[in-house]
Amino acid sequence: MGVPPVVPRCAVWRRWAPLGWLTGCHRSASAQQGGTNAPGVLRQRELPRSAAPRPCGWRPRSRRALHAAAPSWQEVMLTSERYGVRRLPFSRVSDGDVAFFERIMPGRVITNAEELKPFNVDWLKSVRGCSKLMLKPQTTAEVSQVLRYCYERNLAVNPQGGNTGLAGGSVPVFDEIILSTVLMNRITSFDKVSGILVCQAGCILEKLSEYLEEQGFIMPLDLGAKGSCHIGGNVATNAGGLRLLRYGSLRGTVLGLEVVLADGSALDCLASLRKDNTGYDLKQLFIGSEGTLGVITAVSILCPQKPKAVNLAFLGCQSFAKVLETFTTCRAMLGEILSAYEFMDEKCMELVERHLKLSSPVTDSPFYVLIETSGSNSTHDEEKLNNFLEQAMASGLVTDGTVATDEKKIKTLWSLRERITEALTHDGYVYKYDISLPVGKLYDLVTDTRARLGPSAKNVMGYGHLGDGNLHLNITAESYSHSLLDAIEPFVYEWTARYNGSISAEHGLGFKKKQFIQYSKSKEAILLMQHFKAMLDPKGILNPYKMLPSSS
Numbered sequence: 001m002g003v004p005p006v007v008p009r010c011a012v013w014r015r016w017a018p019l020g021w022l023t024g025c026h027r028s029a030s031a032q033q034g035g036t037n038a039p040g041v042l043r044q045r046e047l048p049r050s051a052a053p054r055p056c057g058w059r060p061r062s063r064r065a066l067h068a069a070a071p072s073w074q075e076v077m078l079t080s081e082r083y084g085v086r087r088l089p090f091s092r093v094s095d096g097d098v099a100f101f102e103r104i105m106p107g108r109v110i111t112n113a114e115e116l117k118p119f120n121v122d123w124l125k126s127v128r129g130c131s132k133l134m135l136k137p138q139t140t141a142e143v144s145q146v147l148r149y150c151y152e153r154n155l156a157v158n159p160q161g162g163n164t165g166l167a168g169g170s171v172p173v174f175d176e177i178i179l180s181t182v183l184m185n186r187i188t189s190f191d192k193v194s195g196i197l198v199c200q201a202g203c204i205l206e207k208l209s210e211y212l213e214e215q216g217f218i219m220p221l222d223l224g225a226k227g228s229c230h231i232g233g234n235v236a237t238n239a240g241g242l243r244l245l246r247y248g249s250l251r252g253t254v255l256g257l258e259v260v261l262a263d264g265s266a267l268d269c270l271a272s273l274r275k276d277n278t279g280y281d282l283k284q285l286f287i288g289s290e291g292t293l294g295v296i297t298a299v300s301i302l303c304p305q306k307p308k309a310v311n312l313a314f315l316g317c318q319s320f321a322k323v324l325e326t327f328t329t330c331r332a333m334l335g336e337i338l339s340a341y342e343f344m345d346e347k348c349m350e351l352v353e354r355h356l357k358l359s360s361p362v363t364d365s366p367f368y369v370l371i372e373t374s375g376s377n378s379t380h381d382e383e384k385l386n387n388f389l390e391q392a393m394a395s396g397l398v399t400d401g402t403v404a405t406d407e408k409k410i411k412t413l414w415s416l417r418e419r420i421t422e423a424l425t426h427d428g429y430v431y432k433y434d435i436s437l438p439v440g441k442l443y444d445l446v447t448d449t450r451a452r453l454g455p456s457a458k459n460v461m462g463y464g465h466l467g468d469g470n471l472h473l474n475i476t477a478e479s480y481s482h483s484l485l486d487a488i489e490p491f492v493y494e495w496t497a498r499y500n501g502s503i504s505a506e507h508g509l510g511f512k513k514k515q516f517i518q519y520s521k522s523k524e525a526i527l528l529m530q531h532f533k534a535m536l537d538p539k540g541i542l543n544p545y546k547m548l549p550s551s552s
């Protein structure tokens, strides 16, 4: 990637370069990033240009690379041992069960222990189950058959998409049958007039994005795990991501769902309507239910028009107060074209540089912000952005920065933020907290946690979706330790509850946070959730040990 020679380099303060240039003293990203995760390499368009519905189950881009670099499966302690969990009295998978599944989906029944290993461990290598069976249905009818059988036999089931979850919700705790959506990867329809996409649950988010982009649309959500995560898993966890500020949450953009319930009955709520006020909105029950109420098999989702002009500014700020002020200023000055406002602290930058060999495009600062604009008129958008940047500069809100309009350069800048999670996995064991807070208090939690843990933590850092009031507080240590965990929890949850925050903004509760739900939900609300669970899944076979605390 060439840097325009006319741009002043490495000055203490640089003038803003014309939009579309990456300014400053960063080294060539293409020479340094390498690896299969490098932007541009990973997001090559693989889809043919035809608009016809097609499967979208291409090989995920990033999980392989990450798994290759991380510790081996055997090093991950069994969840049941680490957390002292007792197995519930479900039946155990018998040879007869395997024979039944082989009959209904020949060749798509995995019992080989080696093959099963990656699906028993989460992406973070923090929880591990010991499932002996994975099933790969292709149709809703097959999911129905499987669940009907499991329900009768009292066999526990762990629905699994791309296994990119960060709260331990996507892998078994014991020997639950893994019900993978990996082969449910067909796009059913896309309506260019309404922008409504209907697809199976196992479509990979990035493949959907590529498919839509060919037609002038985008997915309303975007996240770092896009190369592996499945849309069904996104909906099941109500994933937020980088575009929520602009397009809202999946609770608004998902228009319909098809779900198979625990007893195998299929619930068709796959509406493709913007408006539908006929009775309770049942699909909302399954959005964010983390596979505990039903298995999502198909999704109908409203997709925005692809913006014609996208700009990304990467800026350095001297304090968190300036990060906040920059946000209010840019919201006021950019208005409708603001599409993302993300922040990261200097620790995050240090770790992406050290572990991923990415390079910062700006001079070292205590905080960095990424501001994305998306609009339909590049002249108008650039003028607005320039005005904002001049003002931010003149008033000392930001002390350094760079701007990109070129798609490749935008991706390079985004990767500094998107790949923090990956960088942290190379730093040791990661304790992960995904907190919603009043935005003004967001970084205080990082500072207080850092002060509390002192040298017992290797690194404590904060980043996230500032525009959504969502902090990702991450703590690394050489290895997992009970005593460090005890120092963090419930401290972080109590702190969050004190400011009426949420202990899970977008990652869900999964296995790791289910016992702490009471910090964010009232007793009555939890009880009602348990009633819903008991009504829809009376035997509790769907994703047991997750999301809700045990009622006893």
Ligand SMILES: O=C(O)CC[C@@H](O)C(=O)O
Residues within 6 Å of the ligand: 166, 224, 241, 417, 418, 420, 421, 432, 433, 434, 464, 465, 472, 473, 474
């Ligand atoms: O790793 C994390 O804590 C956050 C992951 C993801 O939600 C992100 O925003 O990058």
Ligand SMILES: [Zn+2]
Residues within 6 Å of the ligand: 240, 241, 464, 465, 472, 506
């Ligand atoms: Zn996030």
